[in-house]
Amino acid sequence: xxxxxxxxxxxxxxxxxxxxxxxxxxxxxxxxxxxxxxxxxxxxxxxxxxxxxxxxxxxxxxxxxxxxxxxxxxxxxxxxxxxxxxxxxxxxxxxxxxxxxxxxxxxxxxxxxxxxxxxxxxxxxxxxxxxxxxxxxxxxxxxxxxxxxxxxxxxxxxxxxxxxxxxxxxxxxxxxxxxxxxxxxxxxxxxxxxxxxxxxxxxxxxxxxxxxxxxxxxxxxxxxxxxxxxxxxxxxxxxxxxxxxxxxxxxxxxxxxxxxxxxxxxxxxxxxxxxxxxxxxxxxxxxxxxxxxxxxxxxxxxxxxxxxxxxxxxxxxxxxxxxxxxxxxxxxxxxxxxxxxxxxxxxxxxxxxxxxxxxxxxxxxxxxxxxxxxxxxxxxxxxxxxxxxxxxxxxxxxxxxxxxxxxxxxxxxxxxxxxxxxxx
Ligand code: PSV
Ligand code: MN
Numbered sequence: 559x560x561x562x563x564x565x566x567x568x569x570x571x572x573x574x575x576x577x578x579x580x581x582x583x584x585x586x587x588x589x590x591x592x593x594x595x596x597x598x599x600x601x602x603x604x605x606x607x608x609x610x611x612x613x614x615x616x617x618x619x620x621x622x623x624x625x626x627x628x629x630x631x632x633x634x635x636x637x638x639x640x641x642x643x644x645x646x647x648x649x650x651x652x653x654x655x656x657x658x659x660x661x662x663x664x665x666x667x668x669x670x671x672x673x674x675x676x677x678x679x680x681x682x683x684x685x686x687x688x689x690x691x692x693x694x695x696x697x698x699x700x701x702x703x704x705x706x707x708x709x710x711x712x713x714x715x716x717x718x719x720x721x722x723x724x725x726x727x728x729x730x731x732x733x734x735x736x737x738x739x740x741x742x743x744x745x746x747x748x749x750x751x752x753x754x755x756x757x758x759x760x761x762x763x764x765x766x767x768x769x770x771x772x773x774x775x776x777x778x779x780x781x782x783x784x785x786x787x788x789x790x791x792x793x794x795x796x797x798x799x800x801x802x803x804x805x806x807x808x809x810x811x812x813x814x815x816x817x818x819x820x821x822x823x824x825x826x827x828x829x830x831x832x833x834x835x836x837x838x839x840x841x842x843x844x845x846x847x848x849x850x851x852x853x854x855x856x857x858x859x860x861x862x863x864x865x866x867x868x869x870x871x872x873x874x875x876x877x878x879x880x881x882x883x884x885x886x887x888x889x890x891x892x893x894x895x896x897x898x899x900x901x902x903x904x905x906x907x908x909x910x911x912x913x914x915x916x917x918x919x920x921x922x923x924x925x926x927x928x929x930x931x932x933x934x935x936x937x938x939x940x941x942x943x944x945x946x947x948x949x950x951x952x953x954x955x956x957x958x959x960x961x962x963x964x965x966x967x968x969x970x971x972x973x974x975x976x977x978x979x980x981x982x
Contacts, residue, residue, distance in 0.1 A: 559634065559968050561641060561959065563951065569959045570948060577954050580941040591942060594908045598946035600873040601904060603834070603897050604648035604676035605636045606881055607656045610890070611979025613843065613883030622888050624969030625979040629656045630667050632979065635890060635969075637671025642959055644950035645897050648676040650879050651723070653716045654686055655980040661722035668723075676727070677769060677831060677877050678720035682709040683733035683777070696734035698754035699747035699783045706754050713758040721763060727877055728762065729804055729831060730755065731771035735778030735785065747783045752793060759797045769804035769831040769877065770794050774811045776841055786810075787819045794828050802830020806881055807857075808841040809833075817856040824864030831877035832861075834900055843883035845892050847899025854899065855935050858907035872904075888966050894956045901943045909934035 585591045610632050611625040626632040632649070639646040649668060651658070658664040668675065682697030690708060695701070697709035717728055734751065736742045759768055772790040773782055784790050787803055794801040803823050810816060823829035836842070836849040847854050865872055878900075884892045911930055918926035944954045953959045 559638060559965060559972065561638065561963055561965075565963065566642070566951070566953050566959060569962060570954045573954050573958075577941060577944055577948070581945050584937075584939070584941050587937075588909065588942075594905055594939075595942050595946050595949070597872060597908060598901055598905055598943055599644075599950055601901065602645055602647040602873065602878070603900055604650045604877070604879040605639060605646050605893060606650045606652065606679075606879060607632045608652050608980070609880060609882055609884065609893060610635045611884075612889060613885055615885060620885070621976065621978065622884075622966060623975040623977070624966055624971075624973045625889075625977045627973060627977050627979070629658060629664060631973065632656065633664070633667050633671060633673060636673060638965065639890060639893055639897070639956075640672055642953045642956035643894060643897050644947050644952035645901060646893070647672055648674045648879075650676040650679060650729075651719070651725075652679040652681055653712075653719055654681060658719060658723060661719070665723055675720065675723040675725040676879060677729045678716050678723075678725050678727070679729045679731070680713045680716040682712060683731070693733075696732075696742075696747070696783070698732055698751040699734040699742070700750065701742075701746070706750060710754050710757045714761045717758075717761055717763075717766070720766075726763075726765055727767040727769060727831070728758070729769040729771055729877075730758070731773065731804075731806075732784055733773075733777050733782075735775075735782035736780050737778055738780055741780065744781065747781075748789075751783050752796060755793055755797055755801075759801060762800055766800060767830050767877075768794075768797065768801045770797075770801060771804040771806055771809070771831075771833070773806065773809035773841065787823060791823065791826070791828055794830075803828050804831035804833065804877070805829065806833035806835070806841075807846075807854075808835045808837045808843060808881075812839070816853065817860045820857055821860040821864055824860070824868065827868065829864075829876060831879065833879055833881035834896065835880065835882040843881070845882065845887070845899070846880065846896035847903065848895075851899065851903070852935060854903040855906050856931070858903040859910055859931065862904070862907040862910075863912065890965065891957060891960060894960065898940075898943060898956075901946070902939055905939040905942055906934050906937060909937055909939065 612621045691705040770790045770793050772784045790803040834846045836844045880896050915930045
């Protein structure tokens with residue numbers, strides 16, 4: 559389902575006056591507003607192919623209806639998001655949930671929607687029908703060479719799919735670990751995992767990156783073999799220059815200082831990718847910015863400062879992706895909210911008066927430092943985000959257009975009420 563440009567223009571003209579007034583006020587307050595708007599225009603956030611359906615929990619699932627039935631329809635849904643916000647210009651695939659049987663065709667479908675292929679994701683956390691060996695006791699960490707080999711071959715297969723689609727990175731998230739003390743040897747699990755990752759790394763094309771994603775717990779609840787940023791950094795450092803750590807916001811123990819983790823990984827040149835979501839308790843996979851928007855802003859402050867310190871391009875030098883699950887919301891509405899929350903945090907971080915902050919830090923002026931950060935955080939930057947969308951041909955108010963056009967009802971009419979998207 560697509561929304562015509564003239565429809566979007568029609569909605570925009572209804573709210574244009576109000577928008578222009580709000581923007582003019584902001585431009586008067588912020589001398590470098592034009593630069594921020596252009597940076598926002600370049601910033602794209604990949605959408606995972608598994609976030610387009612209702613995720614559910616282990617207790618149940620309440621599908622919204624009209625979920626995409628195949629990869630083409632998933633691409634179509636992301637194309638729709640991108641048309642509305644002009645900031646979701648990439649898709650990230652999980653194999654084997656979304657095997658591109660005809661890569662040339664899938665590439666063409668994505669290109670028609672203005673989408674690129676972001677990181678490819680392997681899956682050795684589930685057993686697939688017909689699979690020779692089970693991952694019940696882990697994949698790359700496994701005591702069995704045959705099982706490790708199967709996981710290595712799967713990852714190499716994922717790289718091949720990615721090459722065919724024009725992707726340039728592989729994200730490896732392993733659920734490997736243990737549920738009970740004594741179940742495994744931490745050292746052997748690490749060594750096996752490192753050996754497997756090295757074999758996968760050796761198959762990466764020159765222009766590819768490997769992202770090693772860590773997670774503190776779940777599905778294993780005693781130990782995780784890539785459990786935190788220290789372990790991920792250890793693997794990435796040993797693997798070589800194409801390997802990086804990937805930070806998923808939901809993968810930390812409660813109250814972890816994620817902004818500090820980000821600052822240090824960037825300082826070491828080892829931060830490669832990002833999975834955005836929000837959480838109250840664990841890996842809750844909630845809408846970005848719905849629970850801890852100030853933390854998200856502080857993380858973006860470190861991202862912006864750390865990338866600037868290394869002369870990195872904000873838009874392209876890290877892999878930006880949403881990794882969330884939608885249990886009670888329409889997945890597409892949730893994703894529109896998440897993308898906007900990311901853009902808001904990014905714009906607020908660009909507002910921080912860095913010179914003044916450094917000066918305050920140098921004289922140990924704690925109060926001034928806090929005021930400088932909060933001055934940026936308390937600025938309503940939404941008109942700049944909307945202006946970036948408007949200039950790119952998107953909607954001033956994406957959610958209003960989505961609802962006004964009754965997109966979900968249209969998808970249900972076309973695809974049916976009971977459709978299940980592949981994924982978790
Ligand atoms: C694991 O919780 C994770 O964050 C990884 O990125 C997976 O690829 C994704 O969620 C889907 O299971
Ligand atoms: Mn993730």
